[in-house]
Amino acid sequence: MKEMKNSLIVLSGLVMLLTGSLACKTNEVTIANTNMETTDSNHTDTTSSRLKIRIGSKTFTATLLNNVTATAFKSRLPMTVSMSELNGNEKLYRFPDNLPTNASNPRNINSGDLMIYGSNTLVLFYQSFPTSYNYTKLGRIDDATGLAAAVGSRSVTVTFELE
Numbered sequence: 810m811k812e813m814k815n816s817l818i819v820l821s822g823l824v825m826l827l828t829g830s831l832a833c834k835t836n837e838v839t840i841a842n843t844n845m846e847t848t849d850s851n852h853t854d855t856t857s858s859r860l861k862i863r864i865g866s867k868t869f870t871a872t873l874l875n876n877v878t879a880t881a882f883k884s885r886l887p888m889t890v891s892m893s894e895l896n897g898n899e900k901l902y903r904f905p906d907n908l909p910t911n912a913s914n915p916r917n918i919n920s921g922d923l924m925i926y927g928s929n930t931l932v933l934f935y936q937s938f939p940t941s942y943n944y945t946k947l948g949r950i951d952d953a954t955g956l957a958a959a960v961g962s963r964s965v966t967v968t969f970e971l972e
Contacts, residue, residue, distance in 0.1 A: 857883070859972035860923075860948065862933075867959040870972065871923060873948035878925055881908045882947055887970035890931075892960075898936035900960055900967070904929040912943035921953030922946070933967065935960050 858879075860871040873879040885904075892900035898918075907928040915922075922934045924944035932944065935957045950956060959965075 857971045858948075860886075861968075861970050861972050862950065863968040863970075864956075864959040864965060867955060869921075869950045869953070869956065869959075871921070871948050871950045873923075874946055876911070876946075877909045878911065878945045879947050882925075882931075883971060887968065889966060889968040891964050892931075892933060892967050893964050894962060897962070898934060898938055900933045900935065900965060901926070902931045902967075904931065908945075910945040912945045914941065914943050915946065916940065919949065919953075920956055921950030923948050923950070933960070 858873045858875065860873055862869045862871055873883065890902045892902045895901050908925055910925055910928045912925075912927075915924075916939065917937065918934045918940050919937045920935055922932075924932050924934070924946055926932050926942065926944055931947075935953070960967075
């Protein structure tokens with residue numbers, strides 16, 4: 810009986826020691842990870858809502874919305890993509906994977922709108938028109954003057970980057 814009591818005491822002590830060690834280890838790892846994140850020079854700052862869109866020699870500025878889709882989009886920046894022509898009013902690029910979306914019908918598209926169609930198609934509109942389709946809004950170009958001329962009527966290379 811005495812041996813069993815001694816064994817339980819020793820076992821309890823080992824469990825407490827092990828638990829204490831793990832708690833200390835967890836804190837050390839958390840502190841190390843926090844420090845790495847703040848000093849990592851490759852970390853993309855996705856807090857900006859300002860976007861630069863470069864098409865040929867023309868640069869446009871845009872304001873992104875504060876939603877999960879825009880945050881997911883910003884995490885992919887900077888990026889340079891070839892955008893295809895569609896319907897004489899928009900350019901599109903299909904991401905290889907999906908973004909989180911919350912689509913609704915905007916009723917009217919405005920020149921300079923930047924949206925997601927479905928869950929993986931980035932659309933930059935260069936003409937205004939009414940629509941019956943659903944999109945998730947990302948943001949819009951602040952001043953779309955000259956956008957239609959910049960994108961032309963064929964596929965175009967577009968660079969998106971945070972300001």
